[in-house]
Amino acid sequence: MKVIVAGLPKTGTKSMNAALSQLGFVVYDFLEHTVLTQDEYVDILHKGWSTEDFRRMYQDVDAVVDVPACFFWDEIHKAFPDAKIILTLRENEDIWWNSMLTQLETNGGFFAKLSALLSPTCRRAHRKILDLTGIMVLGCPFVQPFFKNPERNAQLAKKGYRSHNAYVMSTAPKDLLLVYKCSEG
Template sequence: MGKEGLQVINAGYSKTGTKTMNVILTKLGYKVCDAPEAIYRHWQEWEKIANGEKPNEVLQKLFGPGNPDEYTACVDLPHNAYWELLLKQFPDAKVILVLRDENKWATSLTKHLKARIITSYIFIKLRLKYRMHNQYVMNNCPKEKLLIWRIEEGWEPICKFLGKPVPEGPLPHENRLGGVIQELANSVDYQAMVRKQTISLVLRMGIIAGVSYGWFKNLIQPHLQVEESTPFNWKMLGAAIAFLVTMRKL
């Protein structure tokens, strides 16, 4: 299916059943790009999009026909925030807006963020953002491209909207009791990021330890006073530049 490019955009807010949508779309035959893939595998691409660096070209590479990861659907952040830009790039795609009871959504989000104490002001802002996002999608997405769906409605509306046969068995329900945290820890992309950060930290510490040892053993003796007759130390300059470049790339 990857040859077709992006076909389904889940515009629903986080904590509205995005993990369930991932499983649903996967079961229907789509290759899904979820938040973990976007954050840990494609963060450089999304950074360019956020900075306005040729976003159309970047999105085509990420989700266009024949994309390397064979993505045909996307869910959760940052995709739900960029649903309109995605739809402009892929006009044949369909948009699903998942709605959830506002009180349950706000409570779930608060627990997810582990905010034991949250002010009424922040709680009201969360609700306002939730309403504004949903209303904006409903007002601006072409009606023939949009499905407004709730989990309790089951398989039929989604399958009819996407032109897929209804699978056997009940609708899956993922991320109960915040299981997404464990899923993230098991993510291949997340583990790769942790390994990269660990190697970077070890290299930084090694460089600092090496410089400190050399200084202590008088192997490194910087010129504290520069006289006119003192020759310019090109090797020292080259070492300093190499050090700075290495630190920047780690």
């Protein structure tokens, strides 16, 4: 592991994935986390973890971005203490929330619900990983049930965004941390 991107979704994680991939890094993004390491994350989210769990999961990976890894950046860093940490941020929490809300309404909409209904792998990822990580970030699951109106609390989500970023900035080793806004170029 060379790079841990600790930024929350909608902070430039896809741009960071593209940049790291272009540099030749093996990057695990949302899709790899929810497909290739799904069983490990199910155990982590429901039973707990050890440093060795993350070392084993990411032994052949150069970089991680997006959920659920961004929530476990510090545990992943314990497994790979020489890794650099990048905290990606949006211009402000309102811009982040508006982007997140747009994604939730698009990707958490009809087709996400339909895919969860028809695909056992997708359903398991939603139920076992996305619901819990959504609660961690937003105070509600990322994808709402089919016949239920979304329950989203903007203040709670923004508080989670601020808390996550403050924790990273106060805890990550300063000599290994880059705080970066993709809008800076």
